[in-house]
Amino acid sequence: MASVEDDGYNEYLYKILVVGDIGTGKTSIIKRFVHNIFSMHYKSTIGVDFALKVLNWDPRTEVRLQLWDIAGQERFGSMTRVYYKEAVGAMITFDVTRASTFEAVSKWKADIDSKVTIGAEEKPIPVVLLANKCDLGKEGFIKTANEMDKYCKDNGFIGWFETSAKENLNIEKAARFLVEHILKSDVKRNSPPQDTVQPGLATPPPPTSSGCCNK
Ligand SMILES: Nc1nc2c(ncn2[C@@H]2O[C@H](COP(=O)(O)OP(=O)(O)O)[C@@H](O)[C@H]2O)c(=O)[nH]1
Numbered sequence: 001m002a003s004v005e006d007d008g009y010n011e012y013l014y015k016i017l018v019v020g021d022i023g024t025g026k027t028s029i030i031k032r033f034v035h036n037i038f039s040m041h042y043k044s045t046i047g048v049d050f051a052l053k054v055l056n057w058d059p060r061t062e063v064r065l066q067l068w069d070i071a072g073q074e075r076f077g078s079m080t081r082v083y084y085k086e087a088v089g090a091m092i093t094f095d096v097t098r099a100s101t102f103e104a105v106s107k108w109k110a111d112i113d114s115k116v117t118i119g120a121e122e123k124p125i126p127v128v129l130l131a132n133k134c135d136l137g138k139e140g141f142i143k144t145a146n147e148m149d150k151y152c153k154d155n156g157f158i159g160w161f162e163t164s165a166k167e168n169l170n171i172e173k174a175a176r177f178l179v180e181h182i183l184k185s186d187v188k189r190n191s192p193p194q195d196t197v198q199p200g201l202a203t204p205p206p207p208t209s210s211g212c213c214n215k
């Protein structure tokens, strides 16, 4: 997305998708990451929600992550193409206690890969896999670490993390890992700079001609 360079100080604004089946913890992960709060009682997200997280990457670099919390119900519908537009990275979540949510991961990955790419070369966007709710114990976790490594390699994930929104485990680490990959890629060269980056605002895009972002 946007990059602003001034006297050697860099600001980047990256659109990051957070997808995965319903109830896997997408909203919880974002709330923990952005506001450092957790609740057992989030209402299910309707349509799409936005949040902004500012990372002071290094003394000369600020990274603003615009996190798109996409409702589980939207899966593979015509909506996702609009939501995915201009994303430069994604997190796919599953719930370690529910195997069906892991089975859905490859479908989410295929959905992203088919609808959003980077640059003229149409490279896939970097995607990190989050094995969430790891505080609930390992019994439900159906894969070993080695199997997960292999799964990521075979399916084009940049990596995976066991996370817990409840116990604040590995969420920031996973996000930073994703940002490292984005910074390393040539996103900057391929994106048109925007004039301003509004402090503290995650602005949804203007309504599209179909108007479906307002759903
Ligand atoms: N134990 C535990 N529960 C979690 C965790 N993350 C989310 N939850 C709970 O799982 C339910 C669904 O979470 P939510 O964030 O709404 O999932 P979403 O539908 O993917 O956005 C809620 O009751 C959360 O409190 C976690 O890391 N550990």
Ligand SMILES: [Mg+2]
Residues within 6 Å of the ligand: 026, 027, 028, 042, 043, 044, 045, 069, 071
């Ligand atoms: Mg949600």
